[in-house]
Amino acid sequence: MHLILLALLPFLGAGWLALSPRASRDVHAGIAVAHVVAALGLLIFIAPGVLGGAPDALRLPWVPALGLDLSLRLDGLGLLFAALILGIGLLIVIYARFYLSPRDPMGKFLSLLLLFQGAMLGISLSGNILLLLVFWELTSLSSFLLIGFRSDTADGRQGARMALAVTGGGGLALIGGLLMLGHIAGSYELADVLLRGDIVRASPLYPAALLLILLGCFTKSAQFPFHFWLPHAMAAPTPVSAYLHSATMVKAGVFLLARLWPVLSGSDWWFYLVGTTGLVTMVVGAAIALFKNDLKAILAYSTVSQLGLMTMLFGFGTPAAALAGIFHLLNHSLFKAALFMNAGIVDHEAGTRDIRLLGGLARLMPITTALGTIAAASMAGLPPFGGFLSKEMMLEETVHTAWLGTHWFVPALAVIGAALSVGYSLRFIVHLYFGPRRDSYPAAPHDPPLGLWAPSAVLVALTLLVGLFPAVLTGWLVVPAAADITGGTASGFHPALWHGVTPALVMSVTAVAAGVVLLWRYAPLLRAWAALPLFEAKPVFQAGIERLVRAARWLSDTVHDGSLQRQLALLFLLAVAIGVEGIWYGGYSAGTRELLPAPPIAIIAWSLLMAATAAVALVPRQRFVTLIYISVIGLVVSLAFIHLSAPDLALTQISVETVTILLLLLALNLLPKQPVQLSSNPERVRNLVLGVAGGVTSGLAAWAVMTREPRNPISSFHWANSYSGGGGTNVVNVTLVDFRAFDTFGEIIVLGIAALTIFALLQPAARGVSGQRLRAWIADLPRSPERHPMMFAVAARLLLPLALMVGLYVFLRGHNAPGGGFIAGLIVSIALLMQYMASGFEWADQRRQIDEHALIGFGVIIAALTGVGSLVFGAPLFTSAFGYVSWPIVGKFELATAMLFDIGVALAVIGAVMLALAELSHIAQRAQKEPVEDDGPMDIDPAKLRGARP
Amino acid sequence: MSIEFLVATAIGALTAGGIYLCLRARTFPVVLGLAMLSYAINLFLFAMGRLVVGKPPIYAKGVAVYTDPLPQALVLTAIVISFGMTALALVLALRTFLETGTDQVDGTPDPDLLDRENRT
Helix, strand or coil, X not given: CHHHHHHHHHHHHHHHHHHCCCCCHHHHHHXXXXXXXXXXXXXXXXXXXXXXXXXXXXXEEEEHHHCEEEEEEECHHHHHHHHHHHHHHHHHHHHHHHHCCCCCCHHHHHHHHHHHHHHHHHHXXXXXXXXXXXXXXXXXXXXXXXXCCCXXXXXHHHHHHHHHHHHHHHHHHHHHHHHHHHHHHCCCEHHHHHXXXXXXXXXXXXXXXXXXXXXXXXXXXXXCCCCCHHHHHHHCCHHHHHHHHHHCHHHHHHHHHHHCHHHHCCCHHHHHHHHHHHHHHHHHXXXXXXXXXXXXXXXXXXXXXXXXXXXXXXXXXXHHHHHHHHHHHHHHHHHHXXXXXXXXXXXXXXXXXXXXXXXXXXXXXXXXXXXXXXHHHHHHCCCCCHHHHHHHHHHHHHHCCCXXXXXXXXXXXXXXXXXHHHHHHHHHHHHHHCCCCCCCCCCCCCCCCHHHHHHHHHHHHHHHHHXXXXXXXXXXXXXXXXXXHHCCCCCCCCCCCCCCCCHHHHHHHHHHXXXXXXXXXXXXXXHHHHHCCCCCHHHHHHHHHHHHHHHHHHHHHHHCCCCHHHHHHHHHHHHHHHHHHHHHHHCCCCCCCCCCECCHHHHHHHHHHHHHHHHHHHCCCCHHHHHHHHHHHHHHHHHHHHHCCCHHHHHHHHHHHHHHHHHHHHHHHHCCCCCCCCCCHHHHHHHHHHHHXXXXXXXXXXXXXXXXXXXXXXXXXXXXXXXXXXXXXXXXXXXXXXXXXXXHHHHHHHHHHHHHHXXXXXXXXXXXXXXXXXXXXXXXXXXXXCCCCHHHHHHHHHHHHHHHHHHHHHHHHCCCCCCCHHHHHHHHHHHHHHHHHHHCHHHHHHCCCCCHHHHHHHHHHHHHHHHHHHHHCCCCCCCCCEEEEEECCCEEEEEEHHHHHHHHHHHHHHHHHHHHHHHHHHHHHHHCCCCCCCCCCCCCCHHHHHCCCC | CEHHHHHHHHHXXXXXXXXXXXXXXXXXXXXXXXHHHHXXXXXXXXXXXXXXXXXXXXXXXXXXXXXXXXXXXXXXHHXXXXXXXXXXXXXXHHHHHHHHCCCECCCCCXXXXXXXXXXX
């Protein structure tokens, strides 16, 4: 349980901060600090058990079908990483409180920072590789928001986009890689996967899975050739760089390499891919860092180089190298976070980060200088600091590493890389803090307030203490972590400042000497570097993105050229092609099921339907007349349902038919009635060919099915359980309100959304351009002088109670006989609509008591409550219960919760239908310009009788 | 002639008519085409349960021969949803017409509209 709380704490803090944007800066910082401290305390509370060799684990099923569980696990490696995330996170929060200017939204910043922290913590706590992916993606997204925090600057936006494109793209590869890994290992649980290294490495899928996972790690950890995004991410505020780009996010890739080390390492693939990439990155990053002028850019490329070093160490695949990698991960986090904070202080107090404009700060900013010098010395790998120890261990490992059979290659490059690191570190110290004092700086440099330098002082003190007492201070953390990576095979952890004269010491001394020479001869080297034909990654990346956007735009413009017809034609063509393909390869034959003889009346109805279909399609000029043909089709379909044992469908179809025709009439009133003939002949031929092809294939498919016997339909279950389980004999209705109630629930929601969309489309139609058109609309059809025919109005009003009664009856009997909520809802709607038609919109609308929106809402809520109600009784969602009561006169009567659900359905249907039609008739009414003063519903205007025909 | 033949040909004819109408250049026939396609598709789905005469799916003890209730339940909601769809498409067409003054949707200029604008 601790683990869940631990994983949640940063997110809780992020949520709280996001919800209290108006609080003061100190309150914001207080909230953030409180959450990080709480998480850190919890971690310390759990730590002893974990370090004692008993990983803490928790597993809750989440999506068991996918093998995805909410599985959290804290072992030594996770603990080290989590401690870095929370510990440095705490310092960063304090630093950020003093770094951000009062104009910056502190709450938003810290909220995003904690969101990111939660994602990172999730990576270190994940016990399931799919869960790890979720957190991995979350770090990409939250870091995008953090890098782009200064979204008003182009650099911020572009840097954030580039980081997201590279790390997000790598994340996609990682998804593929981890899915393959889980597939090979047969489990997505980290604990299982870690034990199956032999199976994984023997699999033919191993190289592909490895390559994809490495793509994810290398992009995240800015390894060559994906290193270019990191320097551009420096557009972020400095606390972000100090946190994300030194200690946490970029380390996620290295962390994953360590995490999966037992499974993936130990092959040539691993050694040459990971080891070589790390080696190259270490040298390239260090070389670029030497020649950068922006303090943060120097640190960014140095980070690239140092990450390369760690990657290389894990790539060697030996336990001792992995141990060195873990130790350096710790050391680097300490000195690099301190250096980023230091660069931020300089930027803050001296007004620039350009090293060419700085120098001579030692007198002006003594504290800053002291802290920065120590941290940079650790980065250079000078004794007696932590960086020296892990660099020694690294050099020692390179001596034992052969690359393609040569023994000098890796050590030589390692010395070059180390020399370059010494070079850029010394340049950072010498060119920034020492040297001549300048006459003017962009701002007057001075030491910052305590809040800004104290966090980095803590880190600097740690890097010094780690250098002096490495085994005591870090052994308890590093050794269990290394043991988790290597399965306990890591050789002893004996870091010391003096091991005697070893090859590593010789290499180290060489590197320092070479580094000093590099700085000494810096000017000619810089000229040589400037002459090199190097290219900038950013323009290339931008151009690539622009080309992609252009291609995407071209594609959508080409496919979507503004013609609905073209799209529909493509769609139909595809559907027909799929049908033809099926018949072509699968063959076609009719079945042998015994057919039903058609009575003459059926043939007559069929002829009517065919004639009406042809008439709608081929005689389009008279739009009103086509509505009659459409209703003929609907009637014949309802008759067919009656004949073919589907009374529920027949009832539904005929009521929907009525409503649809009313709707079409209302809309057609405002639409053009007789369009000019427009389609050209070739178009019509195309349409005819497509139509006939679609008709023939669908008809053939239907024929093929209908002439075969069904094969064990699942509905035998519905039939058998309808009465005993659902309490109703109308199996169709029981299916709707019980077996598949969740589907029905979704469907009434869809219906409600459709009605609300109609409302949203028609409400604003009275304004703007369409409002002008409505007002300019001229009735283009002859009107009856009787606005509200008396016969019709009287009949409709008399029929209303009867129709409502029928609706109620159909509703009540629905569970056991044809009927139910859908049909009852439609019948009631029609009864009400008749009042609108007979007596006019205004008359009917004034007498309307309930808002249609409320009806839809109540319907959905009632249905939902009924469904959720079954949970209260421990039954699955949407389980219905029923019982029988005896009422006087009525007799034995069934009460079922399904009926409550059906009430919801009926209300939603009434609301949706009424809303759609009422809105439409309202619009039509607004377009009327005739005087309405004498507009009694049974009124006849004699003046209209004379001038009826315009 | 069998009922199956009648239903199959009706499905074919309704599909053909629906597609043909959907491909016309004005919105109103497109809406009609959608409605016709809904008839065809609902009939098709219904036919998947095979055609049975005179044996509605009303449960009674001892009844062993019945028509398949499941496609009926599915089609019942499908009919109501197709109403929602037709209504929405129609209102979209109406609003588009009010907003743009044309009911033409094939991406070419409307001669009626040009004609009217020239006059005013």
